[in-house]
Amino acid sequence: MSKQTEILHRLFEGVWNGENPDVADELVGPEYVIHDCEIAEEMRGPELYKTLVRMTREGFPDMEFTIEDAVEEGSKVALRWTMTGTHEGPMGDMEPTGKRVEMLAVEINRFEDRQLIETWTQSALSS
Template structure:
C-alpha cells in the first residue's frame, strides 16, 4: 500500500510540473525530462507532430495565442499509473491562434484531463473539453461527429457535467469485461440507452488500460447531475440496472455508480455535449 501511495504521489507531482513549470512559465527544458519520447497526445493542436515535438508544438501555439496563459489545477486524483485532473485555463487572445487574428478577448476554459505515466514519465494524455471550450470561446470549432441519422451532432444535447473514475479490474475479469461491452453495444443496447435516459446520463465511456501490474477501467460520463444519476442507478429496482450493477460489482469489486453517488472524482464545471452513448476508445 505504501508503494502504491508513493507511486501516485510521484505521478501527481510530475503532472503538477507540467503546469507549474511548462505551461504557466514556458520552461520547455523540462519536457524531455518528464515526457517519454514516444508520448501520445490524443488531443493535440492541429498540425502537431507526434511525440515530444508535438507536445512542444501544442503548448508553444497556445502560449503564442495567449501570452498570459495560466492553468489552475482544481482537483487531482491518482491510481497507479493514471492521474486525472480537473483544471481551468485562463488567458487573453493577444496573438495568432490557429489562424485566428488576435481579438483581445479574455477566455476561461475548463476541462478534464487523463494522464498515463510509465516508469515515472508521461506516456499518454486525453483532454476532455479544454480545447473545445477554448475554440468555442473564440467562435471556432472542430468538425463534430455525426449522429446515427447522419445529421451533425452539434447542439443536439443539454448542458451536462462530466465526471471521471478510475476503477480497478479484478484479476481474470478482462474477458468478461469485453463481453459486457459487446452486450451493451448489441443485444442490450436498447435497455442500456433507456437506462441512461431515465437517469440523465447523456454520454458514457469506458477505457481499459494497463496500470502497473493490474488493469484499470477509466469510467467517464456526462450527466445533468452526475451524483443524482449515480444515486438513481444505485437505488434503481429496474431489472436491467440491477443486472448491470451486479456485473460491475463482479468486475470491479464495487458499484461504479454508487461511487459516483458518493461524489467520487466529480468534475467542477458544466459544458454542452451531444446526446450519444460512446463505448469505443480501444485499449
C-alpha cells in the same frame, strides 16, 4: 502527493506557467502522444509537448494554468484544470479576439516509468 501527480504539477508550473520548456525533456516520455490534437500525427515525445505549449502561448501570451483537482488510479491521473489568458494570437483556425478567456478542461494522463506518455483532453473555452 504521488510521484505521478507531482510530475503533472511540475509540468504545469515549469512548462505551462513557468515558461521553462526544458522541464518536459525530463518528465515526458519519448513516445508521448496527445489524442485530441492533429499535430500529434506529426511528432511525439517532449518535442510534441513543447510545441503544444509554444502554440498555446502564441495564442495566449499571458496564459496561466491552475490545477483544480487531481485524481489518481494506477498509472493514470485525471486532472481538472483552468486556463485564463488574453486571446492575442491565432489559435488553430481562430483569429485573435483580444478578449480575456477562460478554458476549463478535464484530462486523463497515463504514465510509464515515471514519465508522462499519453494524454486525453476535453476542454471548453468561454469569454
